[in-house]
Amino acid sequence: MTKNHREQAMKANVYINQQQEKVKNTKYRLNYHMMPPVGWMNDPNGFVQYNGEYHLFYQHNPYAAQWGPMHWGHAKSRDLVNWEHLPVALAPSEYYDNGTIDDHGCFSGSAIEKDSELYLLYTGHSIERNPMQVQCIAKSRDGIDFIKENQNPVIDHFPKDGSKDFRDPKVWEYDNQYYMVVGSNKDGKGKALFYQSSNLIEWEYRGVVAESNGKQGDMWECPDLFPLEEEHALIFSPMYGEKNEKPIIIFGEMDYKKAKFSQGKSMLLDYGHDFYAPQTLIDEKGRRIMIGWMDMWFSKRPSEEDDWAGAMTIPRELTYNQNGKFVQKPIEELKTLRKNHHQMEGFDIDGVQRLPDLDGSATELCIDFDIANSDSSVFGLQLRCSKDRSEKTMIKVDTINEEIIVDLTSAGKGESGIHKAPYRSNTNGKLNLRLFLDTTSLEVFVNHGEQVITNRIYPHASSNEVDLFAEGGKIKVLNVDKWSLRSVWK
Structure with a gap:
């Protein structure tokens, strides 16, 4: 030089x-x-x-x-x-x-x-x-x-x-x-x-x-x-x-x-x-x-x-994907970060349910919902929640308008706002969400990458609780897989 x-x-x-x-x-x-x-x-x-x-x-x-x-x-x-x-x-x-x-x-x-x-x-x-x-x-x-x-x-x-x-x-x-x-x-x-x-x-x-x-x-x-x-x-x-x-x-x-x-x-x-x-x-x-x-x-x-x-x-x-639809997939190598696997199968959510096994600030969550056999029109998750729920990041599925909504109104010190992506449940009425949560970020992959929603969030370090919720009825949850993800920097 x-x-x-x-x-x-x-x-x-x-x-x-x-x-x-x-x-x-x-x-x-x-x-x-x-x-x-x-x-x-x-x-x-x-x-x-x-x-x-x-x-x-x-x-x-x-x-x-x-x-x-x-x-x-x-x-x-x-x-x-x-x-x-x-x-x-x-x-x-x-x-x-x-x-x-x-x-x-x-x-x-x-x-x-x-x-x-x-x-x-x-x-x-x-x-x-x-x-x-x-x-x-x-x-x-x-x-x-x-x-x-x-x-x-x-x-x-x-x-x-x-x-x-x-x-x-x-x-x-x-x-x-x-x-x-x-x-x-x-x-x-x-x-x-x-x-x-x-x-x-x-x-x-x-x-x-x-x-x-x-x-x-x-x-x-x-x-x-x-x-x-x-x-x-x-x-x-x-x-x-x-x-x-x-x-x-x-x-x-x-x-x-x-x-x-x-x-x-x-x-x-x-x-x-x-x-x-x-x-x-x-x-x-x-x-x-x-x-x-x-x-x-x-x-x-x-x-x-x-x-x-x-x-x-x-x-x-x-x-x-197999249907010829463009998708963005998290690379396979990210699976090497996984530890402490927790799995849940076959349960219903009605109202708000606290799920301590899903807590964390650096995690991967993979959830399959059965919309076809559910009667809730709005359901989803609350992530990075404080104990009193004054701080939380919400991911809502609106089945009437076919939208995934990420609501950052109470997410912490960063940008507020509401972000929406369209979705289509697959032919058998299933919906997959795969979430990558890190200290100050959330990446949501909808239906194996057909849509993606990425946001920075800045909650308090102690805000790491997770809820599932369903409004106006029940939502059937087929599978939940949760991993903690190790740090690559420490």
Whole structure:
């Protein structure tokens, strides 16, 4: 790396090493989710498998628990479950990614292996420069120390179809060529701009591969275009003015010769408040795996008082179920976290029933309900409850409106709000909920991943009781499986 980049990265690493002991045992730290050792974390970047290990880079401000000059934090794992923090990979250091105002840095991007080296493609951002955002490269022979490319920026201006908002390159290889989508906008429409290269350094602009239909945001951040079984999928995180909204997945066909992605059906990837900027990889097992930022812009973040903020979701495998429906499945490796299994079978709930065997703050719960043979129209769970129930997170199933509702009105110090996802009980009237609960998070997988609802919650540490409830009748519970999940950090 250049002398200046080495100095800036070393400065960040020294600071992290000095501060992380103060942070690591604070009350809101998670047990099995990826989080920064100190400071701020947002978008996952450079999610890749390299030399048999998974690498995850991320937007990182090591010096504060708020967004600031963007570095790339870095961690690796052999199983996507147990993570090891590595030194900062990128620090703002050059004219194209640095500035005197705090609004600068190495913005989001992706990673790819070429000739046994690991390449990072990222957006250099400086509000003082024109153009404000350019695309850059850094590379490494060992996957740890990165040298910024002498020819940076490798794309030094936005095309006529884009604008100064020109960021978040996602790169992949297809048919011995490299391709890249970059998020941008023009004329009130979010766009994915398409590039091609034979060497990762010289890029040819091919045009707009996809754009908003007028209802999908006026800026597309963090686009990701990839094959998924017999079709292609495009993921992006839309903005509407200054407001960031829930990421969308669109299914369709990709024509590389015409540089066009034809849009078919689309859906929200996650119905919760805290899911943004997801990125995918294809691993050596052939799985398409996605991870997202488990937070959202302009949120309450009680952990800021402890000098850290932000986390990642559990990794999800993107696939199709036996009925051909797109699903997001928690990766199999998460089962290695399980301990203290408790099972319950065949019982009814009428009113509110306290179930102490399900208590906990880092647990996995898997519940099968028999709606067809029940007469309650609203039922569900209360999690992370205080003894007097003044604090609780509610998950309701509304069978009349066919909605799963996560109610955070009394969930603690974080964002309040009510989040709804549609559902369909399966053909025999059964409904499955699989919940991953951590110290300050809740991820709800509906019907084996047909919908997902992700939220950060900040209850008191002592609020860990669980109730099941049914309104206006009884609900039949077929099975409950509960595991405690061990910490990957202690």
